[in-house]
Amino acid sequence: MPEYVAPLRDMQFVIKELGGLDIVGRLPGCEEVTPDLVDAVLEEAGRFATGVLSPLNQPGDRAGARLEDGVVITPAGFKDAYRQFREAGWPALNGDPQFGGQGLPHLLSGMVSEIWNGANMSFCLCPMLTTGAVNAILRHGSDGQKNIYLEKLISGEWTGTMNLTEPQAGSDLSAVRARAIPEGDHYRIHGTKIFITYGEHDFVENIVHLVLARTPDAPDGVKGISLFVVPKFLVNPDGSLGARNDVRCVSIEHKLGIHASPTCVMAYGDNEGAIGYLVGEENRGLEYMFTMMNFARLEVGIEGIAVAERAYQRARDYAQERVQGREAGVRGGERVTIIHHPDMRRMLMTMKAQVEAMRALGAAACIALDVAHRHAEREERARQQALFDLLTPVVKGWCTELSIQIASMGVQVHGGMGFVEETGAAQHLRDARITSIYEGTTGIQANDLIGRKVAAEKGMTAKAVIAQITAFDRELAGASDPALIVIRRALSEGVAALNEATDWLLQTYPYNIKAASAGAVPYLELWGTVAGGWQMARAALLAKQRIEAGSTDLHFYQGKLATARFYAEHVLPRAYACKQAIVHGSASVLALDAAQF
Amino acid sequence: MKVLVPVKRVVDYNVKVRVKADGTGVETANVKMSMNPFDEIACEEAVRLKEAGIVTEIVAVSIGPAQAQETLRTALAIGADRAILVETAAEVQPLAVAKILQAIAQAESPQLVILGKQAIDDDSNQTGQMLAALLGWPQATFASKVKIAEGNAEVTREVDGGLETLSIRLPAIVTTDLRLNEPRYVTLPNIMKAKKKQLDVTRPEALGVDVAPRLKTLKVEEPAKRKGGVMVKDVADLVAKLKNEAKVI
Numbered sequence: 001m002p003e004y005v006a007p008l009r010d011m012q013f014v015i016k017e018l019g020g021l022d023i024v025g026r027l028p029g030c031e032e033v034t035p036d037l038v039d040a041v042l043e044e045a046g047r048f049a050t051g052v053l054s055p056l057n058q059p060g061d062r063a064g065a066r067l068e069d070g071v072v073i074t075p076a077g078f079k080d081a082y083r084q085f086r087e088a089g090w091p092a093l094n095g096d097p098q099f100g101g102q103g104l105p106h107l108l109s110g111m112v113s114e115i116w117n118g119a120n121m122s123f124c125l126c127p128m129l130t131t132g133a134v135n136a137i138l139r140h141g142s143d144g145q146k147n148i149y150l151e152k153l154i155s156g157e158w159t160g161t162m163n164l165t166e167p168q169a170g171s172d173l174s175a176v177r178a179r180a181i182p183e184g185d186h187y188r189i190h191g192t193k194i195f196i197t198y199g200e201h202d203f204v205e206n207i208v209h210l211v212l213a214r215t216p217d218a219p220d221g222v223k224g225i226s227l228f229v230v231p232k233f234l235v236n237p238d239g240s241l242g243a244r245n246d247v248r249c250v251s252i253e254h255k256l257g258i259h260a261s262p263t264c265v266m267a268y269g270d271n272e273g274a275i276g277y278l279v280g281e282e283n284r285g286l287e288y289m290f291t292m293m294n295f296a297r298l299e300v301g302i303e304g305i306a307v308a309e310r311a312y313q314r315a316r317d318y319a320q321e322r323v324q325g326r327e328a329g330v331r332g333g334e335r336v337t338i339i340h341h342p343d344m345r346r347m348l349m350t351m352k353a354q355v356e357a358m359r360a361l362g363a364a365a366c367i368a369l370d371v372a373h374r375h376a377e378r379e380e381r382a383r384q385q386a387l388f389d390l391l392t393p394v395v396k397g398w399c400t401e402l403s404i405q406i407a408s409m410g411v412q413v414h415g416g417m418g419f420v421e422e423t424g425a426a427q428h429l430r431d432a433r434i435t436s437i438y439e440g441t442t443g444i445q446a447n448d449l450i451g452r453k454v455a456a457e458k459g460m461t462a463k464a465v466i467a468q469i470t471a472f473d474r475e476l477a478g479a480s481d482p483a484l485i486v487i488r489r490a491l492s493e494g495v496a497a498l499n500e501a502t503d504w505l506l507q508t509y510p511y512n513i514k515a516a517s518a519g520a521v522p523y524l525e526l527w528g529t530v531a532g533g534w535q536m537a538r539a540a541l542l543a544k545q546r547i548e549a550g551s552t553d554l555h556f557y558q559g560k561l562a563t564a565r566f567y568a569e570h571v572l573p574r575a576y577a578c579k580q581a582i583v584h585g586s587a588s589v590l591a592l593d594a595a596q597f
Numbered sequence: 598m599k600v601l602v603p604v605k606r607v608v609d610y611n612v613k614v615r616v617k618a619d620g621t622g623v624e625t626a627n628v629k630m631s632m633n634p635f636d637e638i639a640c641e642e643a644v645r646l647k648e649a650g651i652v653t654e655i656v657a658v659s660i661g662p663a664q665a666q667e668t669l670r671t672a673l674a675i676g677a678d679r680a681i682l683v684e685t686a687a688e689v690q691p692l693a694v695a696k697i698l699q700a701i702a703q704a705e706s707p708q709l710v711i712l713g714k715q716a717i718d719d720d721s722n723q724t725g726q727m728l729a730a731l732l733g734w735p736q737a738t739f740a741s742k743v744k745i746a747e748g749n750a751e752v753t754r755e756v757d758g759g760l761e762t763l764s765i766r767l768p769a770i771v772t773t774d775l776r777l778n779e780p781r782y783v784t785l786p787n788i789m790k791a792k793k794k795q796l797d798v799t800r801p802e803a804l805g806v807d808v809a810p811r812l813k814t815l816k817v818e819e820p821a822k823r824k825g826g827v828m829v830k831d832v833a834d835l836v837a838k839l840k841n842e843a844k845v846i
Contacts, residue, residue, distance in 0.1 A: 005611065032789070040674065044782070047782060087784065088782050089787075552626045
């Protein structure tokens with residue numbers, strides 16, 4: 001059996017049956033996105049992932065990336081895998097057709113992204129950041145910049161990076177100090193950037209860095225940061241590569257996980273100054289960077305889903321194989337595989353149910369993004385953009401926090417063998433651990449959620465989603481199936497908790513932002529739990545209808561119904577606990593003086 | 598020159614095959630299906646011949662239900678130029694497959710028919726041979742190397758004793774073995790292009806072929822479960838067991 005097999009059936013269910021393709025397939029530019037194309041793309045991506053990317057995952061973790069004389073050497077096989085990845089045209093999946101992309105919607109590319117990350121997360125970070133760079137240049141770059149960079153970035157011939165963080169400027173980007181000094185048609189960039197994923201590597205001949213820096217007379221704080229494009233090799237007017245730019249990787253980090261992905265310290269302008277070109281206007285860099293950031297946050301949420309799926313697959317396979325103990329309640333029975341033990345079932349169901357809920361919720365965010373980009377009517381675009389904006393911190397924060405829990409549970413299923421690196425379960429936990437940190441920690445996501453996404457618009461979008469979930473209750477109302485009855489009750493209790501917490505937040509935020517912030521992360525978790533439960537309830541209702549309509553795929557639909565019920569019974573009740581902590585628990589969070597810790 | 602590549606839709610090689618409860622066959626409903634791996638090798642070989650400038654057109658053919666179109670789309674994505682589906686819901690046994698392919702070969706006049714030596718579902722290993730007999734064309738089965746030059750195919754075959762090289766006159770039938778090539782991963786642009794390539798659908802009756810089975814499947818059952826081994830004390834014990842229990846010496 002191969003180590004990682006893309007969960008195609010569930011992906012197809014989410015895209016084709018849960019309603020996504022009905023919406024996205026009708027959007028302008030998506031005419032070709034038919035069910036058979038979806039199948040063909042997912043299947044071939046799955047083959048590539050299983051055959052090429054997944055076998056490199058564990059060796060890549062062991063070997064790690066190395067820095068030798070300023071050159072980063074990726075683990076054996078990675079460079080060749082990237083060449084195959086590029087030659088197969090995968091980097092161009094959702095790229096703009098004007099610059100050689102295939103223009104496929106996020107609903108599909110998000111699933112493909114899960115497949116890549118499930119197979120080998122360290123590898124995927126490189127194309128993911130390249131897509132982020134493409135988005136920033138596409139939206140804010142000049143025509144000249146687009147012509148120079150976009151085609152080569154979309155094809156994967158060059159790769160891109162995001163350079164925000166400096167030693168003193170992590171979550172707080174107002175502290176950015178890198179300088180940009182004007183010189184003719186360009187700037188000279190000086191400064192140090194840290195945590196630059198794939199800032200240097202051996203996959204391709206040129207790397208295009210997008211860098212935040214300050215011009216000499218820029219105002220303090222976030223309003224004085226500009227965005228620059230700084231290629232590793234300067235590009236001649238004919239597109240050929242010119243001189244080596246004054247940017248170097250001076251070290252790479254030793255990390256808890258994603259060992260194969262080089263995390264670089266980049267030195268700009270140690271000598272004459274790195275040549276950089278301004279993107280858009282001066283002092284608007286942070287705003288532009290958020291174009292990359294929002295996409296990257298969605299992608300990191302998907303990384304969480306992917307690693308959780310992989311951890312689940314590994315745990316499931318192990319539990320099916322490992323023989324230990326006898327079945328509970330059976331006297332003198334034979335030794336059985338551990339999947340026969342109820343607590344193993346509980347763990348596997350916890351993993352499976354949450355992975356499926358996260359996948360469906362991630363798809364819902366992708367659908368909103370596709371409609372926001374492509375719909376013919378401006379009002380609908382704006383409405384869906386607001387929904388995407390609301391869901392982005394939820395998908396990012398909730399899916400990554402859960403992925404850590406799920407990967408940890410994967411270790412637990414293996415027992416002592418999970419703590420041993422050899423089985424591979426530990427790698428998923430170590431790899432998952434970064435996802436709730438980079439592109440904005442869970443705390444940052446939660447602050448974004450309560451502030452910019454909920455309080456700032458007085459809960460308009462949040463309340464609209466709550467109303468939608470409440471309205472869905474009517475569809476469940478007639479159900480006589482015991483699973484659906486349980487699901488309906490749990491969802492209505494969950495959405496009531498979400499509504500109450502939202503009301504409290506809207507009242508509290510304007511006059512006591514500290515109290516509101518103390519409950520921000522529980523509020524994010526509450527959103528994920530309930531919105532995921534909503535998707536599972538929709539899936540359950542659909543599964544029930546398919547069974548009643550005589551579908552022969554009972555294996556899948558009965559499984560879906562039972563999994564949704566498990567989610568309702570074991571996961572959704574957490575909504576109440578979150579709500580209690582948010583509404584009643586802020587004072588104790590802040591009760592101690594700093595000195596009392 | 599034109600090449601015909603017959604491809605079969607089979608249960609995916611990663612799927613653990615289960616026998617139907619009533620013993621009439623194996624479970625194929627809601628099971629992942631894909632192209633027979635030997636046929637994939639045949640497709641790949643045809644595409645390589647085209648890339649080498651020897652072949653000008655590749656026509657993929659499949660016989661089976663409407664869903665076999667997916668298998669043909671895969672062939673088109675690998676690099677076939679157009680495809681023909683001979684649609685039937687019936688069980689089509691190797692002789693009927695060969696007759697259908699004969700009719701298509703007569704209509705298309707390819708110089709080469711290249712197909713898998715067998716399909717991984719029934720492992721018949723008959724279609725290529727029967728097709729050669731029906732057409733009266735030379736055949737080279739179990740190919741691990743194919744060279745086309747001056748109206749001949751030089752084919753290295755994997756036989757029990759090692760390798761055998763034959764030179765056969767075209768038009769001819771070649772069936773592929775595992776080591777002939779390693780099929781490429783399909784590229785995204787080719788998946789997109791495959792959607793737009795021509796795919797014709799016909800039926801066995803339209804080709805004048807009666808597909809009624811000649812063989813009857815009586816029962817399908819799982820192979821006996823492997824029993825656990827035993828440790829023998831010494832050589833004498835082993836010999837005694839081989840003599841008295843296994844009765845092989």
